[in-house]
Amino acid sequence: MSGEEDSTYWEQFRRGDQQAFSAIYFAHYNSLYYYGLKICGNTDTVKDTIHELFFRLWNNRENAGDVKSVRFYLLKALKRDLVRRLDRDKKRITLHALSAEVxxxxxxxxxxxxxxxxxxxxxxxxxxxxxxxxxxxxxxxxxxxxxxxxxxxxxxxxxxxxxxxxxxxxxxxxxxxxxxxxxxxxxxxxxxx
The missing domain is CATH 1.10.10.10 (Winged helix-like DNA-binding domain superfamily/Winged helix DNA-binding domain)
Structure with a gap:
């Protein structure tokens, strides 16, 4: 998906278009999944975190702002969510160390x-x-x-x-x-x- 298509879908998603939201999900899922695996290595944790990220996005779509790059926005959000989840679950090193060094x-x-x-x-x-x-x-x-x-x-x-x-x-x-x-x-x- 090109950056222009991403931006169009993002705007449509913000207005409640489920198909646009679905297009964003499917266009970026694999990239998010493989990046998430690089961070924590646990497939279930990565899948759950991605689904929670998209669930939260949909529920807060009216408050979602403009983004320059949907891919970047999603990767950054996933990293933040995984770091918080791993810190909360005490399965890996501390939040500070993980955020500093993935x-x-x-x-x-x-x-x-x-x-x-x-x-x-x-x-x-x-x-x-x-x-x-x-x-x-x-x-x-x-x-x-x-x-x-x-x-x-x-x-x-x-x-x-x-x-x-x-x-x-x-x-x-x-x-x-x-x-x-x-x-x-x-x-x-x-x-x-």
Whole structure:
């Protein structure tokens, strides 16, 4: 769904249009679900939190304001709701620590590699991503998997724009360096084997 369609549906939803609300739900559910799994890993908790989020949205639609990006709004709301739920349930670390550092784990299935890389290469790349610090992983996930802008990531992670830009730059540099090291080691291994 394009941003323009999102905005149109959002306005219709605010006026009580159930079909528009349903379109928003179905357009964003998968993205919310996978992001929620990155935060807490419990499928039932994520599903319940998403449903509660949409239930609350529908019940408060008259008070819903204008949003620049529906996707960003929903991702941020889901993160906030999951953090509150996890804190309340005492199943994970404290609210402050979780809101500061969401530990996103990448799997080979997450990777949207356009080339025909084999499973070993996908696993290697996922492993390299998982070596990054938590905040770098979260920033990269939000940028390249959720297609959020640096401003949206900054708001989502309670940081300023420059800090997000630095996180992304350091994360990509570390990935490049690690890939170079792996390629060199692989070359040397095959050359001397």
């Amino acid at each position: 530990d996103i784990e990448f799997s080979p299935e997450d990777l949207l590699v356009q080339t025909e890389a084999d499973d070993a290469q996908k696993k290697l790349f996922a492993d390299l991503l998982n070596t990054l610090p938590k905040r770098q992983k979260e920033a990269l996930y939000l940028k390249y998997y959720e297609d959020l802008s640096n401003d949206e990531i900054a708001e989502m992670m309670s940081m300023n724009y420059q800090s997000v830009a630095n996180l992304l730059q350091r994360g990509l540099k570390t990935l490049r360096d690690n890939i170079k090291m792996w390629l060199l080691a692989s070359f040397l291994y095959h050359y001397y084997a």
